[in-house]
Amino acid sequence: MAKGDVVSQLSAAVAPGTSLDYQPAAGVEVMITQVAGSSGSNSLSVRLFNGIDTSQIFLYHSGTSAYAAHTPWKILINNSIRLRLRNNDAAAQDIAFCGIQTK
Secondary structure, rough: OOOEEEEEEEEEEEEEOEEEEEOOOOOOOOOEEEEEEEOOOOOEEEEEEOOOOOEEEEEOOOOOOHHHOOOOOOEEEOOEEEEEEEEOOOEEEEEEEEEEEOO
16 A cells, blocks of 8 residues: 555444454554444444553544544554544444545
């Protein structure tokens, strides 16, 4: 992949209490521009993760999901600080993200 390429992933039926993690290759940097969970999802947290520690950026929940899914993001990640999208709902849900490789 090269600078300017689209980066995206969709994982179907992510189990409750588990996460979709994305870690770019060494030397690669990515700007995440959108994240989304299944329609009507109860709870999806957007986090940064370094392999040990996790920091929550945003928590989607009923009533905010539709708004947040259409809000543009600028989350910068690399091989050391990566993206974690956690399903906090009681049911499985589809989780997705997209972005642009910046380096």
